[in-house]
Structure formats: structure tokens, C-alpha cells
Amino acid sequence: MSTKTAEFVVTEKDLLQGLDKATAEYKIAALTKKSGRVLYDTVKNSNEILLEYLPTVLPPKKFFFPQDEVILEYTSDGKINAKIEANPLVLFGIRPCDLNGFKILYETFADDHGDPNYLAKVEQTVVIGVDCENTCDEDAFCFKVGAQNATQGYDLMLYKFAPTSYAVEIANDKGRNFINKYLITSGARGDEVAIFQAKKDAGFKNKKPFKNLSKLPELFEQNKHHPIWEQEGDRCLSCGSCVMVCPTCYCFDVTDEWQLNLKKGERIRKWDACMLDHFAVIGSGENFRHSPTARLHHRISRKFNFLMKKHGQAVCVGCGRCVRACLADISPKVIAEAVGADQEQLETI
Amino acid sequence: MITKITKPKVAFFDFACCEGCQLAAIDLEPEQLLDLLNLIDIVEFREAISEKSDSYDIAIVEGSITRDSDIPRLKKIRETAKVLITLGACSTIVGINALKNFQPPQQYRREVYPDDPNKYETTLARAVHEIVAVDVFIPGCPIDTGEFLRVIKNLVLDKKPDIPTYPVCVECKRNENICVYEKGIQCLGPVIRAGCNARCPSNGGYCYGCRGMIPQANLKSQQDIMQKYDLNFAQMREKFKLFLERDKEVFPDDK
Amino acid sequence: MRTKLNIREKDTKLYLPERAKVLKIKEFTETEKFFELELLDREKLGHVPGQFVQLSILGIGEAPISISSAPSNNNRFEMCVRAVGDVTHKIHALHEGDIIHIRGPFGNGFPEKTTERFLGKHLLFIVGGLGYAPLRSLINKVVPEREKYKKISVLYGCKTSKDRVYAQELEELRKTGDNVELLETVDKADGDWIGSCGVITTLIPKVPFDPQDTFAIIVGPPIMYKFVLRSLLEKNLPKENIYMDMERRMKCGVGKCGHCQAEGIYVCQEGPVFNYAEVEKNENLFAMEQKMKCGHGKCGHCEIKGDTDICDEESVFHYAAFERNERAL
Numbered sequence: 064m065s066t067k068t069a070e071f072v073v074t075e076k077d078l079l080q081g082l083d084k085a086t087a088e089y090k091i092a093a094l095t096k097k098s099g100r101v102l103y104d105t106v107k108n109s110n111e112i113l114l115e116y117l118p119t120v121l122p123p124k125k126f127f128f129p130q131d132e133v134i135l136e137y138t139s140d141g142k143i144n145a146k147i148e149a150n151p152l153v154l155f156g157i158r159p160c161d162l163n164g165f166k167i168l169y170e171t172f173a174d175d176h177g178d179p180n181y182l183a184k185v186e187q188t189v190v191i192g193v194d195c196e197n198t199c200d201e202d203a204f205c206f207k208v209g210a211q212n213a214t215q216g217y218d219l220m221l222y223k224f225a226p227t228s229y230a231v232e233i234a235n236d237k238g239r240n241f242i243n244k245y246l247i248t249s250g251a252r253g254d255e256v257a258i259f260q261a262k263k264d265a266g267f268k269n270k271k272p273f274k275n276l277s278k279l280p281e282l283f284e285q286n287k288h289h290p291i292w293e294q295e296g297d298r299c300l301s302c303g304s305c306v307m308v309c310p311t312c313y314c315f316d317v318t319d320e321w322q323l324n325l326k327k328g329e330r331i332r333k334w335d336a337c338m339l340d341h342f343a344v345i346g347s348g349e350n351f352r353h354s355p356t357a358r359l360h361h362r363i364s365r366k367f368n369f370l371m372k373k374h375g376q377a378v379c380v381g382c383g384r385c386v387r388a389c390l391a392d393i394s395p396k397v398i399a400e401a402v403g404a405d406q407e408q409l410e411t412i
Numbered sequence: 413m414i415t416k417i418t419k420p421k422v423a424f425f426d427f428a429c430c431e432g433c434q435l436a437a438i439d440l441e442p443e444q445l446l447d448l449l450n451l452i453d454i455v456e457f458r459e460a461i462s463e464k465s466d467s468y469d470i471a472i473v474e475g476s477i478t479r480d481s482d483i484p485r486l487k488k489i490r491e492t493a494k495v496l497i498t499l500g501a502c503s504t505i506v507g508i509n510a511l512k513n514f515q516p517p518q519q520y521r522r523e524v525y526p527d528d529p530n531k532y533e534t535t536l537a538r539a540v541h542e543i544v545a546v547d548v549f550i551p552g553c554p555i556d557t558g559e560f561l562r563v564i565k566n567l568v569l570d571k572k573p574d575i576p577t578y579p580v581c582v583e584c585k586r587n588e589n590i591c592v593y594e595k596g597i598q599c600l601g602p603v604i605r606a607g608c609n610a611r612c613p614s615n616g617g618y619c620y621g622c623r624g625m626i627p628q629a630n631l632k633s634q635q636d637i638m639q640k641y642d643l644n645f646a647q648m649r650e651k652f653k654l655f656l657e658r659d660k661e662v663f664p665d666d667k
Numbered sequence: 668m669r670t671k672l673n674i675r676e677k678d679t680k681l682y683l684p685e686r687a688k689v690l691k692i693k694e695f696t697e698t699e700k701f702f703e704l705e706l707l708d709r710e711k712l713g714h715v716p717g718q719f720v721q722l723s724i725l726g727i728g729e730a731p732i733s734i735s736s737a738p739s740n741n742n743r744f745e746m747c748v749r750a751v752g753d754v755t756h757k758i759h760a761l762h763e764g765d766i767i768h769i770r771g772p773f774g775n776g777f778p779e780k781t782t783e784r785f786l787g788k789h790l791l792f793i794v795g796g797l798g799y800a801p802l803r804s805l806i807n808k809v810v811p812e813r814e815k816y817k818k819i820s821v822l823y824g825c826k827t828s829k830d831r832v833y834a835q836e837l838e839e840l841r842k843t844g845d846n847v848e849l850l851e852t853v854d855k856a857d858g859d860w861i862g863s864c865g866v867i868t869t870l871i872p873k874v875p876f877d878p879q880d881t882f883a884i885i886v887g888p889p890i891m892y893k894f895v896l897r898s899l900l901e902k903n904l905p906k907e908n909i910y911m912d913m914e915r916r917m918k919c920g921v922g923k924c925g926h927c928q929a930e931g932i933y934v935c936q937e938g939p940v941f942n943y944a945e946v947e948k949n950e951n952l953f954a955m956e957q958k959m960k961c962g963h964g965k966c967g968h969c970e971i972k973g974d975t976d977i978c979d980e981e982s983v984f985h986y987a988a989f990e991r992n993e994r995a996l
Contacts, residue, residue, distance in 0.1 A: 099590070100588065100589075100590055102588050119588075120585065120588045120589070120590065121585070121588045130586045134682045135682060135683065135684075137725045137726075141766065143683070143684070143725070143768070144683075145679060145680065145681075145682060145683035147672065147674070147679060149672065171923065172923065174922070176678070176681055176921035176922060176923070177674065177675055177677075177678035177681065178678070178681060178921075178923060179674050179678045179679045179681055179682075180682075182674055182678065183672050183674055186672060186673060186674070187672075287950060297632075297633070298630075298633045298636070299630065299633065300579070300581075300602045300603065300629075300630045300633050300634065300637075301579075301628065301630060302578075302579045302581035302582065302601075302602045303578055303579070303581060303582045303585070304581045304582070304584075304585050307581075307582060307585035307586060308585055313923065313925070314924055314925030314926070315918075315919075315923070315924045315925070316918065316924070316926075317728070317729065317918055317919065317924065318574070318728065319724075319725065319726050319727055319728045319729075320562070320726070321565065321569065321726040322447075323444055323447040323448060323451070323561055323565060324447045324450070325451075325565075325569075325726075328725055328726040330682070330728075332924075334586065335924070335925070335926070336578070336582065337925060337928075339577075339578045339582070340577060340578070340626075340627065340628050341577050341578070342925075342926065343915075343916065343926065344916065345889075345914055345915055345916045346730065346749075346751045346752055346755070346914070346916065347751055347888065347889075347914075349889050351889075351915070351929065351951060351954050352951065352954065353954075355630065357951075357954065361928075361930075361951065364930065365928075368931065369928075369930055369931035370931075372931065373931075388585065388591065390591070390593060390602060390637045391633050391636070391637060569726065569727070570753075570756070570757075571727055571753045572752075572753050
């Protein structure tokens with residue numbers, strides 16, 4: 064983005080040393096490799112960090128919104144306590160798709176009913192983003208939904224403008240304090256982001272957004288009964304994989320559990336998925352989205368219609384994780400295209 | 413606050429099985445065992461105590477029904493117990509015991525007892541629910557000990573035991589596993605009931621289907637996927653055969 | 668923790684329930700009980716009619732329950748709970764004096780800007796079964812000030828006379844006189860029942876109304892809406908004059924968990940009360956019939972928890988019965 068500017072420049076060596084220094088105060092989580100898997104996880108030393116991005120199964124939302132989270136603790140004699148836990152964390156190397164995911168989740172959890180568990184974790188975390196020069200693989204379609212660039216969701220943003228040097232954009236005081244305390248930097252000349260941007264522009268040269276990106280909500284509204292829904296829904300396994308791996312899915316279930324001694328109990332929220340059969344069943348037994356097609360329609364329409372209107376951007380960030388995870392090869396991109404996302408001439412909407 | 417609980421009397425029974433699920437049920441830390449015994453009175457349990465009892469509230473049944481002479485015993489258990497729980501794949505979906513159902517009786521008799529094929533009583537392997545009504549199914553080969561404890565605790569607390577209705581994929585993704593299909597291995601996870609924390613795929617294996625199919629499984633799509641990953645129809649049937657013979661959706665023509 | 672968290676005080680209590688004491692319990696039917704609760708940590712609930720709370724039984728879970736008393740200035744409120752799941756069965760097992768936990772109130776309900784529209788108008792309450800519980804908070808607000816309205820008609824339908832909730836109060840409502848009327852019907856008449864018999868839509872022709880001067884407020888089981896709406900629209904009631912209170916699986920109550928979402932609407936936030944004109948295109952709100960395949964209690968697709976087929980002959984809101992009755996109307 065041409066409007067972005069970097070105040071500082073940091074070398075790769077100083078950056079990694081800075082992260083090592085910060086372990087005194089923070090846990091560091093970054094892209095790393097563990098037992099053959101590439102994932103975001105905590106690292107003890109910066110030499111465990113992968114600097115080049117490779118797709119992960121789960122997005123880094125798990126650090127703010129874990130798979131299982133205790134939200135309430137109570138005892139059999141009636142003591143009850145809201146459990147809101149957050150520890151200092153540096154989340155390093157988050158890419159634009161996931162930063163857009165962070166922005167959307169933050170807007171969801173920081174509304175009038177602020178979610179204390181999410182917000183506490185955000186508050187305790189320094190997010191260091193790293194911009195991409197290109198898409199990570201064939202399945203990623205961030206450029207289709209305008210999510211290859213991030214303007215929010217990070218405290219610091221790094222642009223790799225030279226082989227071992229990053230330009231540093233400071234988004235807020237949290238980022239500035241982190242730099243002051245841990246990173247050895249030099250002043251930027253001013254053209255570093257532009258140099259990076261030129262490389263990025265070249266990488267994304269033939270990767271254009273949906274022609275009708277801003278009109279997706281209307282398109283999805285008009286195409287509630289498009290044959291694509293049945294066509295894809297018939298193949299859907301209702302396995303929930305797409306939801307589990309999505310950086311912008313935030314639905315959860317809440318369960319209560321006493322410990323086996325029945326003295327202490329917990330209320331736990333855990334990831335749930337609107338693609339699963341039981342999701343929209345109500346107390347008296349009716350299921351409001353009984354068919355896989357209805358559930359697929361709901362999930363994809365959340366991304367491109369229902370929630371898109373609320374967040375002012377596509378709520379699918381094109382990270383490609385659901386495409387990689389779906390054994391039946393169902394893709395939000397294909398569905399969006401089927402309802403006319405890339406159609407040249409739209410009839411008047 | 414917990415309303416005062418009454419300790420139910422619990423009895424374990426086994427039919428055709430390896431009794432491994434009963435062992436899994438008490439594969440507990442000492443403290444857990446004491447907590448469990450504070451919740452229930454175990455009155456009969458061949459694996460752990462020598463007492464027997466004709467009076468119990470909860471009957472926990474492991475094993476498949478493979479002999480006609482098992483039926484009266486099972487019916488007696490059902491009549492006595494207020495709640496009947498199946499423990500593990502053998503009693504819940506028959507699983508491995510049903511492999512013989514694919515063969516004519518004389519064939520498996522000869523294979524197992526070549527010298528005297530008719531000496532032992534044996535017939536079609538069936539699940540407990542095919543003979544008597546079952547209140548709670550605890551699936552798995554073996555069962556998940558945590559799930560067993562939760563079911564017992566919930567019964568004591570008069571709460572519905574929550575056995576997942578979603579497939580293993582959910583747990584695989586939560587565990588951030590690389591999909592075993594990506595490693596070129598076909599897995600039944602997309603149509604098999606979760607609750608095992610994706611034990612096999614998380615430890616280098618694949619899902620064999622021991623917890624049975626989820627309700628509303630999209631079998632057609634599962635078959636398409638397995639074909640896409642180069643599994644022919646016969647190989648695919650073999651994968652399903654191991655645990656799912658009694659599932660009429662998978663093997664509609666079988667006995 | 669490194670520093671004190673900078674989170675709004677009210678947000679830290681988002682999922683923290685507070686104590687309420689059970690003051691009074693009455694048995695209404697085999698499955699429904701009345702509860703009067705008293706908040707112990709707050710001066711008043713501060714609800715508007717149509718809102719709900721999350722009742723908590725620790726170790727079991729939460730269940731969304733409608734508030735059935737009119738807004739008040741004290742810390743007491745009432746509800747009618749049907750025992751359908753773990754939490755509601757536990758609530759039924761409570762005794763007077765017991766402590767439970769609540770969060771809320773949640774939802775939009777009928778705020779003043781909505782109830783202002785009703786002034787001077789004919790109010791047509793169309794209620795099925797347990798739907799009387801959420802609407803009672805509004806009925807009990809408008810009936811004492813009935814002179815402010817042109818007419819108040821309450822149409823109440825149940826499966827059998829044994830399923831009526833607030834039966835005693837219904838008798839009082841019937842005797843109110845003035846401009847208040849109560850019409851009742853049951854799907855299946857038993858020994859003592861001398862009133863109408865038939866589905867709820869059979870009551871609608873018995874209440875003449877001027878469509879321009881009337882507001883209908885509908886609450887009932889999911890299947891009811893479609894047929895009631897059709898009857899009302901046939902009588903030219905403007906869509907803007909129809910309000911509906913709709914149930915979903917509200918879990919968090921604060922627009923997060925996603926369970927109650929119907930298309931773009933979080934029912935726990937923008938509902939449970941809806942103006943029909945604003946939601947008529949929301950297919951997911953009315954997505955009931957997709958489950959019914961055979962229409963006569965055979966295929967099992969519409970079966971609820973193994974005992975009721977929505978479309979079965981025994982059920983009030985039976986699909987085929989509605990179709991037949993509509994032809995009869």
C-alpha cells in the first residue's frame with residue numbers, strides 16, 4: 064500500500080535477536096515446524112522460526128480464541144468466578160490474510176457486548192505482521208477478496224524490502240514500546256515500503272480481485288436458490304473441517320462440566336461449526352438448517368453477505384485453508400464465481 | 413449446587429469381546445478411581461472384583477451377541493437394570509466380531525475349528541441393541557476412558573451423556589493434524605463419530621471406523637473421495653468391513 | 668499476569684451469571700412449571716416485554732427462558748419453564764428457596780418505540796402453547812391499561828386443554844370484560860373441554876378486525892407462523908403490523924456464538940421479536956417445512972426427539988391438518 068510508511072528498518076539478525084531478548088517478558092509464537100507439521104506455535108528460540116510462509120492447517124486465531132477455553136469456574140458450595148486469562152505473547156509473522164481475520168474477529172468480539180476472554184488476550188499480545196510478496200500456493204485467493212493487504216490487526220508490520228532487511232511500520236503505542244525495548248533499528252530512508260510494494264505488485268500482477276467484489280452481498284442475496292448450492296451441498300460431508308480451519312469463523316458451543324469429585328466445575332466454550340448437523344437444533348428439537356445445502360449456504364453467505372455488510376469487507380479472507388481441508392473440493396471462491404462474482408457485465412443490481 | 417446424589421449400583425457384563433474396554437474403563441489414576449467409587453457402587457465386575465449381584469441400577473455391557481444362548485442372559489440383564497450402557501465397539505456396533513457375518517457359517521466354523529466345526533455354538537454376530545433396548549452407547553475400540561467417566565458422571569447427575577454426533581475430522585483439525593489423505597492414506601474419519609480425540613490419525617494411523625458412523629453421514633460423497641484418492645470399490649469395502657458390517661447404510665445387503 | 672487488564676467492567680461480567688432465589692413454584696402442566704425469582708445482587712431486572720434471560724444450573728448448563736412477567740420496579744420476575752432438556756429438567760427439580768443463576772435480560776423484546784405504535788389500536792395476540800409465556804409479559808402490561816387500546820383480543824391454541832399454561836389467569840383474563848376478549852381452541856378436545864376445537868387459524872375468522880387499525884403479535888411453535896401469517900395476510904393486515912416472537916437456540920445471548928443466527932440476523936440481538944415486514948425475506952427464519960417429507964407422520968423427517976411428529980395427526984400444528992383447515996377456511 065503506497066500510503067504506508069516505515070519509520071525504522073531492522074535487519075533479520077537484529078529482529079531475531081530482539082525476539083530472543085523479548086522471551087524474558089513474553090512467550091513468542093511464530094511459524095515453526097514440529098513433528099513434520101508447519102504450524103503457528105510457541106518457540107523457545109528464534110532459530111525455530113520459519114521466516115518464509117508455508118500454509119498452516121489452523122490460523123493463528125487459536126491464540127486469541129482457543130479450541131477450548133474455560134470461561135467460568137465454580138465450586139459445589141456456590142462460589143463462582145469468571146475466568147479471564149491472558150499472558151504476554153508476541154505473535155510473530157502473521158500474514159495479511161490472517162491479519163484481516165484478526166480485524167474481523169476483533170470487530171466481532173469488541174462490540175457493545177465486549178468478550179472479555181478475547182479482548183484480554185488481544186490486549187496482552189503484540190502482533191507482528193509480515194507482508195507477502197506473492198500468494199502462498201494455488202489454493203490461496205486472498206487477492207480475489209481484497210485481503211492480500213492488511214491495514215489493521217497488527218501492532219507492527221514488516222516489509223521485507225531487501226534480502227535480510229525489513230522496513231517496520233508502527234501501528235500503535237504497543238508496537239512502538241516493543242520496538243523501543245527490544246529491537247535495534249535504524250531510521251528508514253522513506254522508500255523501503257515502496258521498494259517492497261513494487262515487488263509485491265509484480266507478484267500479484269495477474270491476480271485481480273473479483274470484478275464485483277463490493278456487490279457480493281447483493282449477488283448472494285439474489286442467488287439464494289442458485290443451483291450451485293445443491294450441487295456443492297450434495298457433496299458436502301458436513302465434517303466441519305472448513306469451519307475449524309477458518310480464520311474468521313468464531314461460532315462456539317458452551318458446555319458445563321463438574322470434575323469427577325463433583326467439588327469443582329467449569330463452563331467451557333469450544334469451537335463449534337455451523338456446518339455440523341446439530342448446530343441449529345433448538346430446545347424442542349427442530350433443526351433450522353437440516354440439509355448440508357442449507358448449512359453450506361449459511362456459512363458461505365456469512366462470509367460474502369450477512370457479515371460482509373457488517374464488516375465492510377468480505378469476511379472470507381481467501382487464505383485457502385478450507386479449500387485445502389475440504390476433501391470434497393468445495394471452495395468459497397468457486398461458489399462466489401458461480402453466483403457472478405467475476406462476471407463482466409452484471410445486469411442492474 | 414448439586415442436588416444430593418444417590419449412588420447407583422453398577423454391574424459390568426461381557427459377551428464376545430476381549431474385555432479391553434472394561435480394562436480401559438478402570439485405567440485410572442488412583443484419585444480418579446476413588447472419585448469414581450464415590451459416585452457409584454460397583455457390585456459386579458469380573459475384571460476387578462469377585463462379587464456377583466442380581467441387583468443393580470446400571471448395567472454396562474461389553475461384547476457382541478454371537479450365540480443364541482447369550483440372548484436370555486442379556487434379556488435378564490435388561491430386565492434388572494434401569495439403565496443399560498453398551499461399552500465399546502463390540503456391543504455398540506459389533507465391529508470386528510461381525511467380520512464372520514460376511515461368510516457362510518460353515519466356512520467360518522471350518523476356519524476356526526477345522527477339526528470339529530460344529531462343536532461350538534456360534535451364530536450371526538449382533539449388537540446389543542439388536543436384541544434389547546439400549547439407553548446409552550459408548551462407542552470405540554477401545555473406549556475413551558474420559559468419555560466413559562463423563563457418561564457415568566452425567567448419569568449420576570441426571571444429565572444426558574453427550575456422545576458427539578460430529579465426525580473425527582473436527583478433532584483432527586482441532587489437533588492441527590495434517591490430513592491423512594494428504595499422506596496418500598484413505599481414512600474413514602469424515603463419516604465416523606468423533607469423541608476419541610482423533611486418536612489414530614493423530615498418532616500416525618488413520619480412522620478405521622471403530623466408533624461407528626455419524627448420523628446423516630454422506631456416504632456417497634465419502635465414496636467419491638476415496639475413489640478420487642485411488643481406492644477402488646473393493647478396497648473401499650474392505651476398509652468399511654473392519655468395523656461397519658452391521659451398518660445397513662454401508663452394507664445394505666448383508667444379513 | 669503482567670499488568671492489570673484494561674477491560675470494561677461490564678465486559679468482564681459478560682459470561683458471569685448472578686444469583687437469583689426461587690420464591691415460588693407452581694405446576695401448570697405435566698411439563699410446564701411457573702417460577703417466581705428474586706435477584707439477590709441487583710435491584711431490578713430492567714427488562715422490556717418479550718426479552719429473555721439465560722438460566723444457569725452450574726455443572727449442567729444454560730437455557731434461554733422468556734420472562735413472562737410485565738416490567739416492574741422490583742427485583743422479582745416470573746417465568747414459565749417447559750422441561751425439555753437437561754437444564755430445564757433441573758430447573759423443574761428446584762424447590763422454593765433454592766438459588767440458581769441468571770444472565771440477562773437479552774434480546775430486543777417490545778421496547779417503547781414498538782409499544783407506542785400499539786396505542787389506540789386493536790391488538791390481536793395469536794398464541795400457541797408455551798408461546799403464552801413470552802407474550803404474557805406484554806399482555807400483562809397492556810391489559811391493566813386497556814383503555815389506551817381500541818381492543819385487545821387474545822387467541823390461544825393448545826394441543827389439549829391439559830397443555831394450557833397460566834390456566835387460572837386465563838379465566839381471569841376471560842372475565843376482564845371491557846374491550847378485552849379471550850378466544851381459545853384445542854386441537855383435540857377431551858372430557859372437560861367445552862370450547863372450540865381446531866387449529867389456531869380457525870379462531871382468526873371469529874375476530875373481525877380493521878386491518879389498518881390492528882396489530883397482530885404472534886408467538887408459538889415454529890410451524891405455526893407460516894399458517895397464521897397466511898391467514899392474516901389474506902385479511903389484508905399490513906406486514907408492518909405483524910410482530911412475531913421467534914425461538915432459536917440462544918447460547919451466549921450476546922451475538923457471538925452463532926447458534927441463533929438466521930441468515931444475517933442474530934436472534935438474540937435483533938430478536939426474538941421481529942416485525943414481519945422487516946424479515947419476510949429471511950428464509951432461514953421460516954425454514955421449517957424443509958424437514959417434512961411425507962406430511963403424515965410416516966417418514967420420520969419431521970420427528971422431534973423421537974416422540975412427536977410435527978406432521979402427525981395428534982399434533983396441533985400438524986402440517987396436513989393445516990392444509991386441510993386452510994381449504995376449509
